[in-house]
Each structure stands twice: as C-alpha cells, then as structure tokens.
Amino acid sequence: xxxxxxxxxxxxxxxxxxxxxxxxxxxxxxxxxxxxxxxxxxxxxxxxxxxxxxxxxxxxxxxxxxxxxxxxxxxxxxxxxxxxxxxxxxxxxxxxxxxxxxxxxxxxxxxxxxxxxxxxxxxxxxxxxxxxxxxxxxxxxxxxxxxxxxxxxxxxxxxxxxxxxxxxxxxxxxxxxxxxxxxxxxxxxxxxxxxxxxxxxxxxxxxxxxxxxxxxxxxxxxxxxxxxxxxxxxxxxxxxxxxxxxxxxxxxxxxxxxxxxxxxxxxxxxxxxxxxxxxxxxxxxxxxxxxxxxxxxxxxxxxxxxxxxxxxxxxxxxxxxx
Amino acid sequence: xxxxxxxxxxxxxxxxxxxxxxxxxxxxxxxxxxxxxxxxxxxxxxxxxxxxxxxxxxxxxxxxxxxxxxxxxxxxxxxxxxxxxxxxxxxxxxxxxxxxxxxxxxxxxxxxxxxxxxxxxxxxxxxxxxxxxxxxxxxxxxxxxxxxxxxxxxxxxxxxxxxxxxxxxxxxxxxxxxxxxxxxxxxxxxxxxxxxxxxxxxxxxxxxxxxxxxxxxxxxxxxxxxxxxxxxxxxxxxxxxxxxxxxxxxxxxxxxxxxxxxxxxxxxxxxxxxxxxxxxxxxxxxxxxxxxxxxxxxxxxxxxxxxxxxxxxxxxxxxxxxxxxxxxxxxxxxxxxxxxxxxxxxxxxxxxxxxxxxxxxxxxxxxxxxxxxxxxxxxxxxxxxxxxxxxxxxxxxxxxxxxxxxxxxxxxxxxxxxxxxxxxxxx
Amino acid sequence: xxxxxxxxxxxxxxxxxxxxxxxxxxxxxxxxxxxxxxxxxxxxxxxxxxxxxxxxxxxxxxxxxxxxxxxxxxxxxxxxxxxxxxxxxxxxxxxxxxxxxxxxxxxxxxxxxxxxxxxxxxxxxxxxxxxxxxxxxxxxxxxxxxxxxxxxxxxxxxxxxxxxxx
Numbered sequence: 082x083x084x085x086x087x088x089x090x091x092x093x094x095x096x097x098x099x100x101x102x103x104x105x106x107x108x109x110x111x112x113x114x115x116x117x118x119x120x121x122x123x124x125x126x127x128x129x130x131x132x133x134x135x136x137x138x139x140x141x142x143x144x145x146x147x148x149x150x151x152x153x154x155x156x157x158x159x160x161x162x163x164x165x166x167x168x169x170x171x172x173x174x175x176x177x178x179x180x181x182x183x184x185x186x187x188x189x190x191x192x193x194x195x196x197x198x199x200x201x202x203x204x205x206x207x208x209x210x211x212x213x214x215x216x217x218x219x220x221x222x223x224x225x226x227x228x229x230x231x232x233x234x235x236x237x238x239x240x241x242x243x244x245x246x247x248x249x250x251x252x253x254x255x256x257x258x259x260x261x262x263x264x265x266x267x268x269x270x271x272x273x274x275x276x277x278x279x280x281x282x283x284x285x286x287x288x289x290x291x292x293x294x295x296x297x298x299x300x301x302x303x304x305x306x307x308x309x310x311x312x313x314x315x316x317x318x319x320x321x322x323x324x325x326x327x328x329x330x331x332x333x334x335x336x337x338x339x340x341x342x343x344x345x346x347x348x349x350x351x352x353x354x355x356x357x358x359x360x361x362x363x364x365x366x367x368x369x370x371x372x373x374x375x376x377x378x379x380x381x382x383x384x385x386x387x388x389x390x391x392x393x394x395x396x397x398x399x400x401x402x403x
Numbered sequence: 404x405x406x407x408x409x410x411x412x413x414x415x416x417x418x419x420x421x422x423x424x425x426x427x428x429x430x431x432x433x434x435x436x437x438x439x440x441x442x443x444x445x446x447x448x449x450x451x452x453x454x455x456x457x458x459x460x461x462x463x464x465x466x467x468x469x470x471x472x473x474x475x476x477x478x479x480x481x482x483x484x485x486x487x488x489x490x491x492x493x494x495x496x497x498x499x500x501x502x503x504x505x506x507x508x509x510x511x512x513x514x515x516x517x518x519x520x521x522x523x524x525x526x527x528x529x530x531x532x533x534x535x536x537x538x539x540x541x542x543x544x545x546x547x548x549x550x551x552x553x554x555x556x557x558x559x560x561x562x563x564x565x566x567x568x569x570x571x572x573x574x575x576x577x578x579x580x581x582x583x584x585x586x587x588x589x590x591x592x593x594x595x596x597x598x599x600x601x602x603x604x605x606x607x608x609x610x611x612x613x614x615x616x617x618x619x620x621x622x623x624x625x626x627x628x629x630x631x632x633x634x635x636x637x638x639x640x641x642x643x644x645x646x647x648x649x650x651x652x653x654x655x656x657x658x659x660x661x662x663x664x665x666x667x668x669x670x671x672x673x674x675x676x677x678x679x680x681x682x683x684x685x686x687x688x689x690x691x692x693x694x695x696x697x698x699x700x701x702x703x704x705x706x707x708x709x710x711x712x713x714x715x716x717x718x719x720x721x722x723x724x725x726x727x728x729x730x731x732x733x734x735x736x737x738x739x740x741x742x743x744x745x746x747x748x749x750x751x752x753x754x755x756x757x758x759x760x761x762x763x764x765x766x767x768x769x770x771x772x773x774x775x776x777x778x779x780x781x782x783x784x785x786x787x788x789x790x791x792x793x794x795x796x797x798x799x800x801x802x803x804x805x806x807x808x809x810x811x812x813x814x815x816x817x818x819x820x821x822x823x824x825x826x827x828x829x830x
Numbered sequence: 831x832x833x834x835x836x837x838x839x840x841x842x843x844x845x846x847x848x849x850x851x852x853x854x855x856x857x858x859x860x861x862x863x864x865x866x867x868x869x870x871x872x873x874x875x876x877x878x879x880x881x882x883x884x885x886x887x888x889x890x891x892x893x894x895x896x897x898x899x900x901x902x903x904x905x906x907x908x909x910x911x912x913x914x915x916x917x918x919x920x921x922x923x924x925x926x927x928x929x930x931x932x933x934x935x936x937x938x939x940x941x942x943x944x945x946x947x948x949x950x951x952x953x954x955x956x957x958x959x960x961x962x963x964x965x966x967x968x969x970x971x972x973x974x975x976x977x978x979x980x981x982x983x984x985x986x987x988x989x990x991x992x993x994x995x996x
Contacts, residue, residue: 087674103603112900119885119904127911128938131888133898182719202721203605204675211674212719229723230605269605293602294610398888402897 088210091219095403098210098223099396101232103273110277114242117395121388123160133398134163137194141167143226144181144200149362150226153386154197154235157393161401163195181205182212189213195222195401203229203266222400224393230264235396236361237270239389241278243381244316246388247357251275255282257310257352258301259342260320260369261291267361268320269299276300286310287342290331307342311351319344319360322369335368345371349379357381404446404822405429407439411451411783415458416755417762417772426456428779431822435775447824451783454816457754459491459522459780460739461761461771463659463707464635465732467493467524468800469512471500476712476800481732482521484799486826488733489782489815490708493522494765497529498556504529504540506548513549521825523780525551525765527581530569536560539569542578551766552579554635557682557727559587563620570630579766580625581633584618584642585609585683594723596684600669606723609684611639618642622649625656633764634658636709638683640693647702657764660694661709662738663729667691667805677718677725678805681709698756699746705764706742706756708735712801730801734792736784737811744812750786779822785830788814836981836989839950839966840867844874847917847948847964851875856916858882860932861903863921863981866989867950871919880908884918889931911940921981921991923949923965924973926958951991953979 087104091097096109123129139158141151146169158165170184181200188196198206206225213221227233241251248254256275262268262285275283276299283301285292297303304310311317327335349358358370358380366372374380406428413424413436427435427443434440465485468476485493495512497503503512509526516524528550532538535558542553553573560566573580590613595601597608618634622645625632637643637658646658663681668688672679679685697703711728718725731738735757743753762771770778791810794802818826856879859868865883872881887902918932929947936942948964954972973979978996983989 115901116898119888119902122904122906126938127940130938132934133888133893180716180720200721202723204723205721207675208677208719208721228605229721230607232605266605269603294597294608295599295602298599299603398893398898402893 088207088214091403096399097219097403098206099234099400100206100210100223100225101273102234102237102270102277103232105273105277107277107279110238110241110274113238113392113395113399114245116399117242117388117391120391120394123394124387124390130160130162132162134158134161134401137163137401138192139163139165139195139197139397140188140193141165141197142170142184142188142199143168144170144198144205145227147199147227150199153389154224154226154393157390157397160390161394161397163397181208185209185212189218189221193221195224195397197224197226198228199226200228203231205229222403224396224400227266230266230269232270233266234270235389235393236267237274238396239385239392240271240318240359240361241274242388242392243357243359243385246384247381248315251278251280254280254316255284255314256280256316256318257284257286257314258318258320259286259307259310259344261322261326262287262296262320263291263293264323264326265320271318272299272301284310284314288332307348308351311348314352315356317344317349317352317356317358319358319370321361321363322365327368339368343367343369343371344374346373346377349374359385362386405443406447406449406819406822406824407443407445408449408451408456408781408783411454411456413456413773414751414754415773416751417458417759418774419751420773421749421751426773428819428822431779433773433775433777433779449783449817453785453787454783455750455786457782457784458758458771458773459782459818459820460489460735460757461492461765461767462490462710462732462735462757463494463705463761463764464496464661465490465493465708465710466496466498466712468712469499469515470508475714475717478515478519480798480800481710481712482516482519484732484797485522486818487798487815489736489784489818490732491522491780491782491818491820492525492765492767492770494525494527494551496527496556497554498534498558502529502534503527503550504532504534506541506544509545509548509550520823521820523770523820525767527552527554529553530555530573530580531560531565534558536562536565539572542573543576546576546578552581552633554581555583557583557585559583559585559617561587563624566620567624567628570624570628574628574630577631579631579633581635582621583635583683584614584621586613586617589613589616594680594684595672596669596686598669598687600672604672604675611641611686611690614639614642614683615645618645622646622654622656626654632656636661636664636683637694637703638664638686639690643693643697643702657704659705659707659764660698660703661707662731662735663709663805664691664694665698665706665742666738671805672722675722676805677720677722678729678803678807680722680725680727681729682727695742695746698742699748705761706739707761708732710799712799713803714801718803728803730797730799730804732799733797734804734806734811736782736815737790737813738806740786740813741811779819781817781819782815783817783819784813784815786813788812790814834951834967834991836950836991840870840989841874843948843950843964843966844871846966847871848875851877851917852915853878854915855879856882856909856914858884858907858916858918858932858936860918860920860928861885864919866981866983867921868919870989871948882907882909884932884935886928886931886935889935891927891931905935907936907939911936911942913943915944916942917946917948917964919948921950922979923947923952923962924955926956926960929960930958950981951979
C-alpha cells in the first residue's frame with residue numbers, strides 16, 4: 082500500500098487530487114487562489130457557465146450528509162458545464178454491506194471523471210485516491226469535501242481567498258482561530274494553509290477540552306484566554322460548535338461556552354479595528370457568535386460562500402485539465 | 404529420524420553458547436553436541452555452513468484466527484507461516500470466536516494443531532467468560548486442557564472488582580495472568596497515539612495515560628493478590644518506568660513488546676496507512692527508543708510478533724474503520740535480527756528475547772534451548788541473507804504488514820520441529 | 831531579416847478602422863497583446879464606450895490536453911453586449927482558435943448585433959474559417975509552427991513585435 086507518499090501530487094509535482102492542504106507547496110496554494118480570482122466574475126454574466134468541464138461527469142459522493150457543501154460543489158461543477166451526479170451513500174449501498182471501494186469501483190465503471198468525497202472517517206479520500214492509483218485509474222480525480230476531523234481543503238482555500246481579498250496578503254497578519262479545533266477538519270486545513278502561506282502569528286483559542294494534543298507542533302500558538310487570543314488580530318476565524326459537544330464531558334453548557342468563548346462585539350473590540358470575522362457556517366448564533374457580530378460590518382461570512390464557489394471551480398478545473 | 408547438523412554456528416542463549424559445533428538429533432530430541440554418539444548413523448545430513456543453528460523461535464503472541472475467523476486465516480496457512488519463519492512454539496491469545504473460555508474448545512484447538520504437526524501451540528485461556536469481564540472462566544479446567552496462562556487479549560476488564568477477583572482466583576493456583584494495559588474509557592474510540600500525528604491527521608487519539616493508568620491498576624492488584632503478572636505489548640516509555648518502579652518495590656512482573664512497536668512509531672502512519680493501525684497504537688519516536696533500550700537491557704523480557712492476520716477487506720477501509728493488527732510470524736526473526744544489529748547486541752543476546760526469555764514467560768522448559776535431551780525444535784538461518792517483504796512471498800493468509808517493501812536481514816533455511824524437518828528453503 | 835514596425839502598423843490599423851467605427855462601437859482586447867493594442871486603438875479612435883478585455887483561458891479548446899493557464903486574468907466587459915457593435919482586437923492572428931474562444935466567451939455575456947475582428951499581423955496557418963475585417967499586415971508566407979510572433983510593450987509604452995522560437 083503506497084501510503085508513504087501523498088497521492089495528491091503526481092510525479093511531476095502537479096495536483097492530481099485535492100486531499101489536504103497540509104504539505105501542499107506554497108506555489109500550488111497560491112496558484113489555486115490566482116486561478117479562482119477570474120472565476121468570481123462568472124457569476125455576474127448572463128450565461129453563468131464556462132465550457133471547461135463539458136462532457137465530464139462529477140460524482141458528489143457524500144457518505145455523510147451535508148446539503149450545504151454538496152450544493153456549493155454542485156454549483157461549481159455545473160458552472161464548469163460538468164454533468165453532476167449526487168449520491169448520498171449514507172442512505173444506500175454501504176448499508177447493504179458494500180465497502181467504500183466497492184462503491185468507488187462501481188462508479189468508475191460508470192465513467193466518472195471526478196469524485197467529490199465527503200466521509201465521516203479521516204483519510205477516506207486518501208484511501209480512494211490510493212485505490213485509483215493502485216488500479217491504474219489515475220485519470221480520475223478526487224476532491225476531498227471533508228473527511229472526519231482531518232481536512233476540508235476547499236473550505237481552507239476559500240478562507241485564504243477571503244483573507245487575501247480583504248487583507249491583500251499573508252505576511253504580516255495575526256489570525257485567531259476560536260473554538261472546537263479538536264473536532265474540526267476546517268481548523269486543520271486553515272492552520273495548514275495559513276502556516277504555509279507565511280502568516281507569522283496563528284493562534285488557536287479555546288478550552289483545553291477542544292484543543293488537540295501537541296497542536297503547537299502545527300505551528301500555532303495556544304491561547305486559553307480569548308481576550309489575550311484576540312488582541313490585535315487581523316482575522317478572527319470562528320469555528321462551529323457541534324450540538325453534540327455542547328453538553329457533556331467536553332463542555333458543561335452552551336450558555337457557559339457563549340459566556341467564555343462566544344464572539345461578542347465587546348471581545349471583537351480587542352482585535353484590530355479593521356479585523357474581519359469569518360465563519361465556515363452554519364452558525365450557532367448565541368453559542369459561538371453573537372448575532373450583532375455575525376451580521377455586523379466586520380463579518381465577511383457571506384463573501385466566504387460566494388468565494389467558495391469560485392475556489393471550487395478553480396480546483397476542479399485545475400484537476401480536470403491536468 | 405536421525406539428523407546430523409554439521410558445520411553450523413550453534414547459538415544457544417539459554418546456555419550462553421555461541422560456537423561452531425555439530426548437533427545431533429534422534430527420536431525428536433537433541434542427543435549430542437560436537438561429536439556424534441557412538442553408532443549414530445544419520446538419516447539426513449544437513450550441511451549448515453554459513454548458517455546459524457538456533458533454538459526454534461517462541462512467539463509469545465500469535466493469532467491463528469481459528470476458530471471463528473477462518474476467512475482471515477486458518478491453522479493451516481498460519482502454521483506454514485510459522486514454519487517459514489522458524490517459529491516452533493506459539494502462545495495463542497484467547498480472542499478467537501468463540502473465545503478460548505471452554506476446556507472443550509481448547510482441547511479441540513490443541514488436537515487440530517497436533518494433527519497438523521507443525522508448531523507447538525500454547526493456548527492462553529480467557530480470564531473471563533467471553534472476555535466480557537463479568538464471570539470468571541474455569542481456569543483450573545482450562546489449564547488441564549492445555550492453557551498456559553490467562554488473559555483478556557485486547558479486551559480490557561471495565562469492572563476493576565472483577566479484575567481483582569480474577570487475579571485472586573488465578574493466584575490461588577499460581578496461574579499466570581497476562582494483561583494488556585489499556586484503560587477502556589481513556590482509549591474509547593481512539594485509533595492512534597494521542598500526539599502530533601493523530602492531531603495532524605484528525606484521528607481520534609489514545610493517550611499514553613490509557614496505558615499507564617491501567618498498568619498502575621494491574622500492578623497494584625498483582626501486588627495485592629500475589630498474581631503472577633505478565634504485561635503484554637508495552638507501548639510507552641512511561642509504561643516501562645511504571646514497571647521498573649514496581650520491580651524496585653519487589654514486584655515479580657514480566658513484560659513483552661511487539662516487533663511493530665520496536666521498529667515503528669506514529670510517524671509511520673504516513674498518509675493513513677491502515678497497516679499501521681495497531682493496538683496498542685504506535686507511539687512517539689521517544690517511546691519507541693525507550694522500548695528498544697528496555698528490550699536491550701532486559702527490562703523488557705521478550706519480543707513477540709503479535710501476529711494478527713487481517714484480510715484485505717478489513718484493511719482496505721479508512722484508517723479508523725480498518726481492523727487493527729499486523730501479520731508478523733514470518734517477520735519475527737528478521738525484525739529481531741534487525742533490532743539486534745541496530746543496537747549492537749550480540750547474536751546470542753538478540754536471539755534470547757525470542758527463545759530462552761520467551762520460553763520462561765510461556766513456561767516452556769523442554770524447548771527454547773539446545774541442551775542434550777531438549778525437544779529438537781530448531782531454526783537454521785542465514786544471517787547474511789536479506790529478503791524483501793512482499794505480499795507474494797508471505798505465506799500467512801494475512802498480507803497486512805507495515806513492513807511491506809522493506810529489506811530485512813536473516814533468511815530461514817530449515818525449521819525442525821521435534822526432530823522433523825518441517826521447512827527447508829533453497830540456498 | 832525580421833523587420834516589422836509595430837508602432838507604424840498600429841497607426842495604419844487605426845486609420846483602416848476609423849471610417850467604420852461610431853460612438854457606439856465597443857472594443858474588446860484579448861489578453862495580453864490584444865489588450866495593449868486595444869488600449870492604443872481606443873485612444874486613437876477616440877471611442878466613448880469603455881474598453882473591454884477578455885482572457886480566453888477558460889474557453890480554450892486545448893484545455894483538455896494542456897490544462898489551465900497558470901495565471902488567468904479576469905475578463906472585463908464593462909458595457910452591455912446585447913445589441914452592441916463589437917470589435918475583437920488581437921495582436922497576431924494564427925490558427926483562429928483564440929478568436930473562436932473569444933467569440934464563445936463574448937456570447938456568454940449576451941447577443942451582440944455585430945462582431946468584427948481587428949489584428950495587427952496575420953501570420954497565416956489558419957485552422958478555422960475565421961478572417962479579420964481589419965488587418966495591418968499579412969506575412970508573405972505562413973510562419974513555421976515552431977516560431978512565435980508576439981507583441982511586446984516596453985515600460986514607456988512603445989509597442990514592438992518579436993519573433994522567437996516557440
């Protein structure tokens with residue numbers, strides 16, 4: 082099993098699949114952001130479609146339900162003229178005992194050109210990419226649309242696009258990531274991208290129960306005090322707190338979480354005056370973020386959604402043209 | 404059957420011997436060293452030039468998957484693997500299906516193994532019925548049926564009161580209790596060492612504390628009950644320190660480590676290599692180095708393969724959904740030699756961990772050494788030959804090895820069990 | 831041996847176009863050389879409509895084999911395409927594939943009344959049924975495929991044509 086090499090780059094160092102931002106070279110990250118820029122304009126045209134993926138079949142392979150993410154990938158693929166087939170596998174074949182790779186083999190036989198994969202287990206898209214490589218089907222591309230706690234690379238990229246859009250670059254920024262880093266694939270992708278792009282000061286902010294062991298090794302600073310953590314940051318990246326984590330052994334209550342870690346105008350005032358506030362959605366208003374902040378002038382949360390489509394178009398067209 | 408093995412380098416750690424010497428076998432036993440006994444006419448003459456003549460290896464933990472998991476491996480396939488690996492005695496963990504908690508089942512397993520006439524097996528019985536940690540198994544009867552010790556395999560006992568009673572009961576008879584230290588709640592849901600790699604890959608972690616907390620409990624209960632505790636599959640430096648402290652306080656406790664934990668660390672998971680999904684998890688490089696040193700200076704008593712064949716379906720799944728375990732019977736000797744070379748240990752001391760020392764833990768007296776009168780279980784290997792681990796050459800039905808593609812030293816040429824040549828490879 | 835004065839050609843091109851442009855004529859330059867040329871023509875011809883630009887990266891027919899251009903530029907069409915008279919401007923006309931891609935892209939903004947093509951140099955080697963309405967210079971014979979002809983712009987803004995081995 083060729084697990085020692087990251088299968089997302091081919092032998093020429095080009096992007097073959099997008100599986101993780103961790104370890105992705107800076108020039109590839111930058112190239113994706115550069116390519117995404119002109120795609121943002123397509124939405125303003127009469128015909129919101131480009132011919133790049135005409136005749137290609139993109140399979141949205143969602144082993145875990147997520148209407149939101151699936152929809153953004155669907156829009157991106159359709160704007161590139163691809164045929165999009167949505168499969169919610171959680172409700173079909175795996176329940177009948179079919180393995181993940183059986184499902185993939187079946188779809189390959191239907192002439193798939195690209196898989197957009199969401200799975201509840203970390204590493205599932207790697208398994209698929211390694212399987213395609215091992216079976217000589219390297220013309221098929223895999224895009225990770227979120228795997229377990231591991232990675233959500235397109236979300237990380239659209240966040241970088243948003244930061245670059247508002248801040249112009251990365252070199253002098255302070256960025257605070259607030260909340261449940263432990264269970265967040267979004268946070269891992271953000272950290273990987275921010276550190277690769279040269280952000281000198283990345284802070285993760287939250288209680289010990291929600292920050293993973295040795296997270297400092299990923300190049301971030303740990304702050305348990307949100308006031309210290311937000312001081313003079315240029316970017317505040319909020320994370321979603323899953324319902325099932327709110328009451329139990331990780332956190333006592335959503336109320337206490339909001340009181341200590343929720344982003345309010347008063348806490349945001351500690352950041353730089355022109356700081357932007359980001360959130361991957363869907364938001365829990367009154368838990369991790371106050372409505373006044375979520376709807377406030379510093380929030381760029383809806384822009385993230387718009388940019389997300391352009392970034393996903395960029396990724397898909399880079400892969401399919403490889 | 405009479406065999407003469409000449410021109411070899413006889414290495415017998417139990418008797419502190421490493422010398423060029425002939426050895427003679429008759430009627431399943433070793434009958435002489437050096438010169439042949441009077442009137443000895445061999446049926447077979449083995450020229451062991453360039454080969455090491457060692458006791459057959461003793462593996463403290465090898466799952467043969469029978470009964471219950473024949474789709475993963477069978478007694479036949481795994482016995483062939485043992486023979487190819489020079490392993491002539493195997494201790495079998497009780498986590499079969501059904502588990503080894505019934506004397507009839509153990510007798511049947513021993514009977515099947517005996518009929519196959521390959522490696523000797525030493526079943527380790529279940530400490531509790533069904534490994535469920537609630538009711539004690541019939542330990543006295545199980546020993547009569549052939550069990551050499553009692554364990555819970557990888558299944559921890561949640562109720563510490565049951566654990567206390569089980570150890571007390573075993574201690575009543577002087578039975579050995581083999582326990583893997585893994586605190587169930589701390590390990591719950593985890594699939595990798597709770598450290599840098601698990602954090603990066605977003606894999607649920609198992610902290611070192613899962614090992615130390617359970618180990619502390621085991622050591623305390625052993626002291627309280629007088630049970631003969633053997634700690635299986637140590638994975639951390641902190642765990643080893645706890646054992647040292649207990650020994651300093653007078654505890655008579657032994658422990659082992661697997662070839663995987665001796666050579667690999669969390670880093671080897673790479674990009675979710677399911678062959679590195681193991682229980683206990685591969686820990687940090689610092690932990691691995693401590694285990695290597697501990698085995699070298701004898702604080703860790705034995706080395707085992709922890710052989711766990713898993714079929715491809717079980718491994719071709721996302722890391723956390725894949726089945727834990729690695730195949731290892733055929734790699735026990737090469738990986739033992741590799742470790743010994745890397746830490747500059749003499750061949751005699753190196754082999755001791757998988758022969759004489761392992762024999763003491765399992766309670767084997769008539770094998771694991773080469774004294775005259777011992778059972779003629781031998782392994783003849785070429786220490787200078789290197790072989791690459793690959794799926795095609797592994798005889799085990801499980802091809803799940805984290806060492807696939809690696810070149811390893813030591814190639815078994817002959818495996819002799821009770822005076823019969825059961826495996827012979829071309830030069 | 832290669833002597834083409836881009837500045838002179840540029841002036842000639844503007845003069846040939848002058849009788850045919852009106853206040854409603856829109857120019858669209860194709861990145862990158864065509865945009866420089868279009869800027870010049872836009873000024874020379876005193877056009878009132880804002881200048882458009884197109885990067886055809888997303889419409890190229892060799893995307894499947896060559897992949898995406900690493901740094902595509904944003905296409906900008908700052909006027910209403912529907913019913914407009916548009917002149918597509920490019921520096922060098924070769925196979926015609928770029929022109930086709932530009933036409934396709936343009937039509938995704940709406941249905942123009944009329945589209946013309948203006949180029950500085952026609953190097954021959956057409957692979958599609960495309961001809962310029964305005965062309966300042968036609969090479970005597972088609973340029974070999976291993977050579978490229980490109981418009982360049984020095985920092986002061988002077989245009990020149992450069993022949994190179996592709």
